[in-house]
Amino acid sequence: MFLIYTNLIVALSAAILSMGFCRLMRIENDLFYGIFTLFAILSVYNGQRILKLQDRKNSPWLDWVKLHKNSIIAITFISFLLSFYFLIQIIHFHQNSLL
Numbered sequence: 001m002f003l004i005y006t007n008l009i010v011a012l013s014a015a016i017l018s019m020g021f022c023r024l025m026r027i028e029n030d031l032f033y034g035i036f037t038l039f040a041i042l043s044v045y046n047g048q049r050i051l052k053l054q055d056r057k058n059s060p061w062l063d064w065v066k067l068h069k070n071s072i073i074a075i076t077f078i079s080f081l082l083s084f085y086f087l088i089q090i091i092h093f094h095q096n097s098l099l
Contacts, residue, residue, distance in 0.1 A: 005064050006075060007045040011038045028097070032090050039083035046076040 003009050019034035027033065049065050049072055065072060 001064060002068075005061060005068075006072065007042060010045065011041040014038070014041050029090065029093050032086055032093070036083055036086035036090060039079040039086065043076050043079035043083055046072050046079065050076060 015034040015038035018037040019030045021027075022030035022033045050069075052062070053066060053069065055062060
């Protein structure tokens with residue numbers, strides 16, 4: 001359930017798709033784009049789960065989120081920092097390639 005409820009499968013799928021698109025378009029540093037996509041999706045998707053904790057409706061999904069709140073907050077925070085880091089790396093790479 002952890003892979004599904006933390007959106008890890010969705011993030012991995014999007015990362016692979018992003019890397020494949022970069023390779024298809026011959027964009028350099030496709031790995032950086034893929035990793036950025038992975039962590040950006042993890043931070044956004046899990047961040048919205050934290051916001052939904054105030055929802056009063058009960059469901060198996062929401063019960064799981066409430067039970068693992070600290071893990072989701074940690075995943076969101078770390079993913080945000082890593083996505084920001086890889087975004088800076090991508091920007092830095094493109095600035096250097098223009099020189």
